[in-house]
Amino acid sequence: MNGIDRSSSILREHFEEHRTKLSRSELAVAEHLVKMPIDVLIFRSAEEIAAETGTSDATVIRTAKRLGFSGLPELKRVSGRVMARTISTSERLEQRFRATGDDLEKVATQMFATAREVLTSTEEQMDGAVLASAISIVEEADTVWCIGMGTAEVEARHCAIALSRAGVRTRCSSASGFTLANELIDLRPADVIVMFHAVRETAEFKLIVRQLGDIGCKVILVCGVQLRAKYADKVSAILTCIGSPSKLASWSIGAIVIADLLAYGVAVRNQQQATDAKKRLADLRDQALGND
Structure with missing residues (x-):
């Protein structure tokens, strides 16, 4: 992770396995996700990824599913596991500071969005x-x-x-x-x-x-x-x-x-x-x- 390859090898594997099933817009999203550093990816919402790729948030969510995940939250969670294992908690906190910035109104929006994501993902797992x-x-x-x-x-x-x-x-x-x-x-x-x-x-x-x-x-x-x-x-x-x-x-x-x-x-x-x-x-x- 330290400056060598910050992208997700797991995500690349999913991409290579499923790329032939993707539409043109889904391929654009998938290639963008694969190139994105993990410490950036885990903070990105579907809306932000859509804006960066000129697609829609529905396309982003659909792409995550086409790549073999239940949705974008699982894609980020699985991709981020290697970071949790290899980077200290203090380094992860520093990454969080860089990703969110210090605009508290913006941070609040991100935190509420993530809380909704946590609840939605937990509900999806409920049997x-x-x-x-x-x-x-x-x-x-x-x-x-x-x-x-x-x-x-x-x-x-x-x-x-x-x-x-x-x-x-x-x-x-x-x-x-x-x-x-x-x-x-x-x-x-x-x-x-x-x-x-x-x-x-x-x-x-x-x-x-x-x-x-x-x-x-x-x-x-x-x-x-x-x-x-x-x-x-x-x-x-x-x-x-x-x-x-x-x-x-x-x-x-x-x-x-x-x-x-x-x-x-x-x-x-x-x-x-x-x-x-x-x-x-x-x-x-x-x-x-x-x-x-």
């Missing part, structure tokens, strides 16, 4: 049958443990709060190492784990999933596409969140929505339980404020 299965697993649990691995503490805590308000008994942890081991002593086979993990596989993550399987707990994994491929047969259900290679919007956006879907799904199926939980919460709040 209704898997979601329904995950909700059923939560319904049957004695206690639902919401565990946030690495940076995913906020998502796990949000999920635990949302489920508790639907009448589900929950526990939450963002601990690691020996501390997490001490907390998991209380696990029982009738418990369910909802585990949030935003990044790549780690030794600790592998160990925990294996240990949970040994205990007999069912595991719902909320993760990205790479972990989904590796753990499809190792957990009870996988719900996929899509991040953005530009990092202008957080993976957490999709994860929070998935947590809300789980909680609301349980509430809809168990409306009296959810209503009773809301009433208890309101009573406790009144007591805490001295309004009883």
Whole structure:
């Protein structure tokens, strides 16, 4: 990447495989994408690429699909993986500064657009049958443990709060190492784990999933596409969140929505339980404020 070849070899491979299927305008877009440095490509919107190639945003999106991707977000995400592996986080931040500039109004527009992209991509990955299965697993649990691995503490805590308000008994942890081991002593086979993990596989993550399987707990994994491929047969259900290679919007956006879907799904199926939980919460709040 460092000054040698900043374009995407994966994208070039897709281009060579599919180029004969492209129309003239699609070929113009594809050739433009192939030549574009990755650290530029991941910040480009369909509208910007269309303006640069004299085409339309619909043509850009269609070209991404013709090249074998689900759309432009996946094209950027797959192309950007090599950058994530080979460039330090500080260098990526510097690239982000260069790409966005310091016009905060423009930056806000980019960030909102990326957030919409994250949500749209996450929705496209949603499998209704898997979601329904995950909700059923939560319904049957004695206690639902919401565990946030690495940076995913906020998502796990949000999920635990949302489920508790639907009448589900929950526990939450963002601990690691020996501390997490001490907390998991209380696990029982009738418990369910909802585990949030935003990044790549780690030794600790592998160990925990294996240990949970040994205990007999069912595991719902909320993760990205790479972990989904590796753990499809190792957990009870996988719900996929899509991040953005530009990092202008957080993976957490999709994860929070998935947590809300789980909680609301349980509430809809168990409306009296959810209503009773809301009433208890309101009573406790009144007591805490001295309004009883």
